[in-house]
Structures are given as structure tokens and as C-alpha cells.
Amino acid sequence: MQRLYQAANRIEAQLLLDLLARHRIDAAVFGDYLAGAAGELPADILPTLWLTDERDLARARQLLTDFLNPPPAAPAADWDCPACGEQVEGDFDLCWNCGRARVSSH
Numbered sequence: 001m002q003r004l005y006q007a008a009n010r011i012e013a014q015l016l017l018d019l020l021a022r023h024r025i026d027a028a029v030f031g032d033y034l035a036g037a038a039g040e041l042p043a044d045i046l047p048t049l050w051l052t053d054e055r056d057l058a059r060a061r062q063l064l065t066d067f068l069n070p071p072p073a074a075p076a077a078d079w080d081c082p083a084c085g086e087q088v089e090g091d092f093d094l095c096w097n098c099g100r101a102r103v104s105s106h
């Protein structure tokens with residue numbers, strides 16, 4: 001068994017478990033069932049994800065990173081109208097000033 005991550009709560013642990021399962025990575029959650037045990041420190045009773053096969057560790061870490069830091073949607077870049085020179089917000093495909101269509105730079 002290979003320790004992967006201590007989740008903030010049981011829900012996060014379950015989400016990660018499902019995510020790993022979808023990528024065919026066997027994992028298990030330990031710890032949350034100790035919540036009622038006497039004498040446990042709070043830090044020890046958070047659910048912790050463990051990998052069944054430590055060879056999955058690199059892939060699991062990548063999935064974990066993506067899970068914790070979802071990439072932001074790239075904002076569309078502003079563009080300059082080739083006809084009138086106005087700057088147009090990237091969300092628009094037509095120049096607000098003269099109506100000319102954006103010319104793709106790709």
C-alpha cells in the first residue's frame with residue numbers, strides 16, 4: 001500500500017476514490033472509520049487515500065494535482081479590428097464599431 005493523500009473530509013476522499021477508479025487505479029480510504037475512536041487526535045482521523053499498487057503513484061499524483069487545481073478556462077484574447085482599428089473583446093467575433101468579422105490569426 002502506498003499513501004497518497006489525506007483528504008480534507010470524507011466527501012473529498014470519496015470524490016478522489018471515484019476519480020481514481022475511473023482511471024483504473026485501485027485505491028482505498030482509511031481513517032474515517034476511526035472518527036469515533038477515543039483518544040485519536042483530529043489529524044489522525046481524517047480520511048486518507050492509499051493506493052493498492054504503488055506503481056500507480058505517479059499517475060495518481062497527477063490526477064490529484066488536476067483535481068485540486070483545475071486548470072482555468074483560457075480567456076479569449078482581445079483583438080484589434082483590421083478595418084477600423086478598434087479593440088474588441090475576445091468574446092465577440094464581430095467588431096462592435098464597424099461590424100467587421102474577426103480575422104483568425106491561426
Ligand SMILES: [Zn+2]
Pocket residue numbers: 081082083084085086095096097098099100
Ligand atoms: Zn471595426
